[in-house]
Amino acid sequence: MRTISPPVGLPALNEIDLVGQVARRLTEAIVQGRLPPGSKVVEAGIARELGVSRAPVREAARLLEQQGLLVANPRRGFFVRQFAADDIDEIYDLRLCVERHAAVLAARNLTPETRDKLRRQIEVLHETADLDDPARQVEEDYRFHRLICEIAGNRRMLRLFDDLASELRMVIGLIGRLYDDPHEIARTHEPVLAAIEAGHPERIVAHVDYHIGHAWREVGRLVREIPPWPAAAK
Amino acid sequence: MRTISPPVGLPALNEIDLVGQVARRLTEAIVQGRLPPGSKVVEAGIARELGVSRAPVREAARLLEQQGLLVANPRRGFFVRQFAADDIDEIYDLRLCVERHAAVLAARNLTPETRDKLRRQIEVLHETADLDDPARQVEEDYRFHRLICEIAGNRRMLRLFDDLASELRMVIGLIGRLYDDPHEIARTHEPVLAAIEAGHPERIVAHVDYHIGHAWREVGRLVREIPPWPAAAK
DNA sequence: CAAGATCAAACTGTCGACAATCGACGATTA
DNA sequence: TAATCGTCGATTGTCGACAGTTTGATCTTG
Numbered sequence: 297m298r299t300i301s302p303p304v305g306l307p308a309l310n311e312i313d314l315v316g317q318v319a320r321r322l323t324e325a326i327v328q329g330r331l332p333p334g335s336k337v338v339e340a341g342i343a344r345e346l347g348v349s350r351a352p353v354r355e356a357a358r359l360l361e362q363q364g365l366l367v368a369n370p371r372r373g374f375f376v377r378q379f380a381a382d383d384i385d386e387i388y389d390l391r392l393c394v395e396r397h398a399a400v401l402a403a404r405n406l407t408p409e410t411r412d413k414l415r416r417q418i419e420v421l422h423e424t425a426d427l428d429d430p431a432r433q434v435e436e437d438y439r440f441h442r443l444i445c446e447i448a449g450n451r452r453m454l455r456l457f458d459d460l461a462s463e464l465r466m467v468i469g470l471i472g473r474l475y476d477d478p479h480e481i482a483r484t485h486e487p488v489l490a491a492i493e494a495g496h497p498e499r500i501v502a503h504v505d506y507h508i509g510h511a512w513r514e515v516g517r518l519v520r521e522i523p524p525w526p527a528a529a530k
Numbered sequence: 531m532r533t534i535s536p537p538v539g540l541p542a543l544n545e546i547d548l549v550g551q552v553a554r555r556l557t558e559a560i561v562q563g564r565l566p567p568g569s570k571v572v573e574a575g576i577a578r579e580l581g582v583s584r585a586p587v588r589e590a591a592r593l594l595e596q597q598g599l600l601v602a603n604p605r606r607g608f609f610v611r612q613f614a615a616d617d618i619d620e621i622y623d624l625r626l627c628v629e630r631h632a633a634v635l636a637a638r639n640l641t642p643e644t645r646d647k648l649r650r651q652i653e654v655l656h657e658t659a660d661l662d663d664p665a666r667q668v669e670e671d672y673r674f675h676r677l678i679c680e681i682a683g684n685r686r687m688l689r690l691f692d693d694l695a696s697e698l699r700m701v702i703g704l705i706g707r708l709y710d711d712p713h714e715i716a717r718t719h720e721p722v723l724a725a726i727e728a729g730h731p732e733r734i735v736a737h738v739d740y741h742i743g744h745a746w747r748e749v750g751r752l753v754r755e756i757p758p759w760p761a762a763a764k
Numbered sequence: 765c766a767a768g769a770t771c772a773a774a775c776t777g778t779c780g781a782c783a784a785t786c787g788a789c790g791a792t793t794a
Numbered sequence: 795t796a797a798t799c800g801t802c803g804a805t806t807g808t809c810g811a812c813a814g815t816t817t818g819a820t821c822t823t824g
Contacts, residue, residue, distance in 0.1 A: 386685060
């Protein structure tokens with residue numbers, strides 16, 4: 297295995313875990329909207345662009361396929377997943393299901409350290425709100441929710457959350473702007489944490505439902521507002 | 531693309547969706563315990579055995595990796611996933627989380643047709659109970675639970691269920707015998723369906739909790755009873 | 765005899781090549 | 795003119811090969 301010829305502009309891919317790196321690059325390109333939904337992912341093109349051969353690209357594509365970012369059409373290639381309104385509903389429905397459970401478990405496992413982590417993350421959310429960087433804001437938002445799943449202590453659930461988040465990142469990225477006032481978003485996390493600290497399952501579920509349900513409705517509204525997705529190139 | 535040289539004993543792989551077929555064969559070998567947990571999956575070996583090259587085998591392995599049946603160690607290869615007691619807990623915890631939700635949704639979407647499907651499946655469970663075919667019994671059991679997820683109408687949730695089921699099949703396959711009397715198993719599905727037909731969310735959740743919780747405890751007990759998993763061959 | 769160094773075989777990661785297939789475009793025909 | 799067919803370039807699916815790494819065995823040395 298040798299070092300890879302430097303692709304233009306981007307830092308060169310080094311030699312370990314090429315597949316993982318290609319997967320990350322592809323994911324980036326998709327959630328940033330550089331590869332719009334419905335567009336064809338030409339193996340040779342990606343390979344040339346990244347300065348690798350097609351084999352690692354194909355393997356990475358399989359990963360993203362399993363993650364739901366790509367769709368494979370045998371003999372026709374990989375295509376960037378297109379989302380419809382009911383996809384949004386599915387994702388949020390599943391997310392609600394997972395996060396309710398995670399929050400209840402997290403409350404059960406809560407220690408002073410993990411509690412502080414959550415509090416600190418809400419602070420970060422407030423700080424980020426001033427930065428006018430929607431992508432960053434979304435990222436820090438997920439980090440809070442991810443923390444809850446982490447604290448819940450079920451690794452499979454955490455992976456599921458990550459998968460859902462990567463699909464959502466794609467959707468949010470396409471919407472292009474934040475669906476709400478950043479400070480407002482930061483604030484709405486507080487009752488969730490409060491409920492977790494209080495530790496009453498019903499209250500936790502209620503607050504998680506409210507919080508996620510809010511995002512669900514907002515995203516759903518925006519998606520329906522801009523129905524023809526941004527130019528499914530090719 | 532040409533036809534594949536016939537592997538010994540098994541029907542030859544034809545030319546379409548080679549990756550999918552290899553994946554199925556591998557899954558089979560794993561859940562049947564022919565590839566024991568911890569064992570190394572040698573790409574060239576599998577490839578030779580199936581009469582294909584290593585490329586499709588690698589791609590299939592990536593699929594199974596994402597599904598959790600294989601673990602990839604960079605530069606060392608793919609290994610059959612090993613389950614510990616806490617894996618069982620994670621899987622059942624997640625399954626509980628999903629099936630509660632699915633059952634409530636299924637109740638909401640229930641039509642006379644889907645209701646009959648569920649009833650019929652319980653009959654099948656009873657019929658299968660007489661056959662003394664544990665694998666079949668487990669399969670029909672899953673089919674009932676899968677039906678609920680199907681009726682719930684969230685495709686992502688259905689896929690998640692399938693992934694969990696394939697992990698569980700592997701575990702159950704390793705245990706080798708059924709964890710309970712087949713007729714008893716068939717019977718315990720009835721209250722779940724009854725609750726879904728009645729349509730009270732709390733009752734549905736309670737019955738699903740009881741049903742799945744029972745399997746959880748039984749499987750957990752058996753796993754702890756036979757702690758050293760069957761010879762992690764090499 | 766144990767611990768470390770040395771070496772060979774086995775295996776993985778990646779590549780380039782080639783045939784089969786797809787899709788677009790233009791020619792042919794009714 | 796519209797529909798069908800054939801051709802050609804572009805792209806996928808698969809393969810065999812090669813380089814570098816890991817592994818396990820053997821040999822060396824304290």
